[in-house]
Amino acid sequence: MNNLFFFMCLVSLIILTLKSKHFLLMLMSLEFLVIYIYFGLFILMIYMNYEYYFIMVFLTMSVCEGTLGLSILVSLIRSYGNDYFQTFNVLW
Template sequence: MMMNMFFYMGLVSLIVLTLNSKHLLLMLMSLEFLVVYIYFGLFIMMIYMNYEYYFGMIFLTMSVCEGTLGLSILVSLIRSYGNDYFQSFNILW
């Protein structure tokens, strides 16, 4: 039961990432959900193998930095263009 829920959580995050590509904020939120999915899998693996949890803390630190960078890029693009539509950013293409 738990493994099915874990698999569906990752599948839903990938589907949301591919289908909701209109707004940059929704894409960033689905990426953060995917990072939580990866962290949960990493944590389960560390419990199962009796490893130390230091790598989990490093992973969380890097994911927080990634989220902060994405949010700052989102604020910068909204100030420049006035919206968060992903298709209106000509500088990215």
């Protein structure tokens, strides 16, 4: 089970670093990392025999994070026309 967690984290971080040209691919890799953390917390809560309230709060916050990322993506596409990082002017 530890190998699965390590593999999921490693794949997500590799995709995040290699596919940093498009904003959408970075958002998808971050969501995969959130799913990895959610799965790890779920297994930990089962193993420790705790209640699942924290997992529901974490799931709610991760959904809010995902919708915020998608709204930023839509705003960037409307203002710049694409989601390439090279076209964004951070100082302006």
